[in-house]
Amino acid sequence: EDQVTQSPEALRLQEGESSSLNCSYTVSGLRGLFWYRQDPGKGPEFLFTLYSAGEEKEKERLKATLTKKESFLHITAPKPEDSATYLCAVQPGGATNKLIFGTGTLLAVQP
Amino acid sequence: DGGITQSPKYLFRKEGQNVTLSCEQNLNHDAMYWYRQDPGQGLRLIYYSQIVNDFQKGDIAEGYSVSREKKESFPLTVTSAQKNPTAFYLCASSKGVNYGYTFGSGTRLTVV
Numbered sequence: 001e002d003q004v005t006q007s008p009e010a011l012r013l014q015e016g017e018s019s020s021l022n023c024s025y026t027v028s029g030l031r032g033l034f035w036y037r038q039d040p041g042k043g044p045e046f047l048f049t050l051y052s053a054g055e056e057k058e059k060e061r062l063k064a065t066l067t068k069k070e071s072f073l074h075i076t077a078p079k080p081e082d083s084a085t086y087l088c089a090v091q092p093g094g095a096t097n098k099l100i101f102g103t104g105t106l107l108a109v110q111p
Numbered sequence: 112d113g114g115i116t117q118s119p120k121y122l123f124r125k126e127g128q129n130v131t132l133s134c135e136q137n138l139n140h141d142a143m144y145w146y147r148q149d150p151g152q153g154l155r156l157i158y159y160s161q162i163v164n165d166f167q168k169g170d171i172a173e174g175y176s177v178s179r180e181k182k183e184s185f186p187l188t189v190t191s192a193q194k195n196p197t198a199f200y201l202c203a204s205s206k207g208v209n210y211g212y213t214f215g216s217g218t219r220l221t222v223v
Contacts, residue, residue, distance in 0.1 A: 004153070031208070031209060032209060032211070034211045034212075036214075041199075041217070041219070042216055042217065043115075043117075043201055043203075043214035043215050043216045043217050044154075044201070044212075044214045045214070046211050046212070046213065049211050051209075087153075087154070089154075091209075096159070096161065096167075096208070097142050097159075097161070097205050097207060097208045097209075097210065098144075098156060098159065098169075099154075099211075099212060100153075101146075101153040101154040102153050103151065103152060103153045104153070
């Protein structure tokens with residue numbers, strides 16, 4: 001069964017304290033792995049797509065990496081405005097574009 | 112600017128009533144999706160449509176219905192058969208396979 005597990009469930013950081021969020025997955029034929037940011041009461045906002053092991057993407061203080069079993073979202077010197085829930089999703093192989101989501105990591109960055 | 116519009120933002124329903132959530136996109140995307148989000152759970156797929164006049168059930172379709180008469184529109188009806196409808200509902204669209212989703216801002220449905 002295709003499955004996505006994110007850890008930790010919640011993370012509290014001080015401003016400037018770097019850390020990583022984990023997304024481990026089991027999927028039949030990974031077509032892509034996606035990271036989203038979600039603010040309270042809003043829809044998820046797209047961050048990155050990774051397609052193959054070894055691939056890396058960066059955007060401001062965020063960097064996403066991918067291996068055959070997991071993905072990491074590295075946050076360097078975070079700021080309070082980085083506080084949000086970060087969602088990971090995988091797209092299995094097949095004819096449809098369905099995404100399977102993890103439960104997310106709630107990140108709080110304190111000034 | 113292109114995007115997805117969901118309405119209303121908040122919706123209250125009495126038990127036994129059907130309600131319809133609106134989702135409109137002007138991104139010219141072929142595929143559209145409805146997800147439900149509950150606290151502590153990942154997004155769960157309700158229905159999806161890859162092309163006009165065609166749609167498929169997702170993982171939790173019971174008590175819901177959809178239509179796809181126009182490329183731009185994918186309304187979701189929450190029927191009285193849905194036993195636990197209180198949730199945050201998200202609509203999304205995508206260009207197709209290998210592409211991620213663009214999400215709407217969501218509709219929070221509460222049964223009173």
